[in-house]
Amino acid sequence: MIKPKILVIEDDPAITNLIRTTLDTQAYQYHTAKTGAEALLDAVSYNADVIILDLGLPDMDGIEIIRKVRGWSKVPIIVVSARSEDLDKVEALDAGADDYLTKPFSIEEFLARLRVALRRSQTEDSNSQAPVTHYQNGDLKIDYVAGCAYLNEEEIHLTPIEYKLLTVLAKNTGKVLTHNYILKEVWGSSFEADIPSLRVFMATLRKKIEENPSDPAYIQTHIGVGYRMIKR
Template identity: 65%
Template sequence: MNKPLILVVEDDAAIRNLITTTLETHGYRYHAAPNGEAAILEAVSHNPDVVLLDLGLPDIDGVEIIKKIRGWSNMPIIVISARSEDTDKIDALDAGADDYLTKPFSVEELLARLRVTLRRLNFMQNRTGSDMPIFVNGGLKIDYAAGCVFLNGSELHLTPIEYKLLCLLSHNVGKVLTHTFITREIWGSSWDNDVASLRVFMATLRKKIEKDTSAPQYIQTHIGVGYRMLKVE
């Protein structure tokens, strides 16, 4: 069985070498690209399992690269960027990124995020049909077997993290799930900045499923505690 192939897109040579050395040490294959043009060529030519993408590239902004890749592929994209504002994260996630890691980062966290993404990818590629039920809550429908989400009959495009969050909440309707519980279920551990990342992902998820995000119908925030999916009659 081939080892996963990771495309590393990073213009800073020191950071690029750190990432590629880490990947090689842990048994991953990789290709590296120092700019956006090379990244797109590598993505088209080699169809990597996951893309690790810096946003601040010298020729093409990383968000534009995400949009270009999403025009023809759903390959997972994990952003690794020094841009730490929520608006930057939301822009990247809205464009189609699957996860967002802020610089400076630990290699342990990078590897954890990569493992989660690959597990989700493996599940989607190997799901076995109709052995799982369909969840319906008001106008929200989750087909667990197909990995699809519908709102009032229209299919929604969710990133793997958004989908996993929604499934986790749907399996616990009416229960308040704490930040720590959610981050451990989604990322496999609870890192210091995961609550901030969780807040961003919840914001992008709500934009897709809530008619009015200021008066949510499906996901309720419990300030300082966590989130709960409401049962919609």
């Protein structure tokens, strides 16, 4: 069985060693880079399944690397950074990162985020072979052709906005989506940055798909940043 390939872009030796040791325990293949210049070359040549990226590199800001990689690749990018402000997270995610983990982090959480990114990478690879007509995540199903959603085999009666919200989240399962990204995808280029209204629509959607909306199993809130569809 071919193990996934991970590209680690980090200039702190201690963090690099921690990540390397963690990946060794899971028998993942990996390659490390210490600078932005090395990272961009490796992103092209190594053909990684997931990129782990620190933002504070000595020669280039990690946001620039995200934008450059997104110019030609959809490979999942997990940011691992000491920058903990919401604005930093939003900037990285809007640039194209899939996830954001703040240092210091637990090994268990790191591996969980990595598994989600790998599943997303594998799903995109398989979906590229044929058009996607259905979505399944636990007991939640979407029939894209019919424009219907189901929970436990029963149809969920959604408004057009709720259905659009659900499909945007579903098509990006495991990825943190910022408020602005969701607003643009659902309301189009003429959207107004009306985050309070988005929260209202998300709350009504949760009531229809979550057994316990206060403890959601599908739609996770990232306070100050956005939302993520959890892989079940």
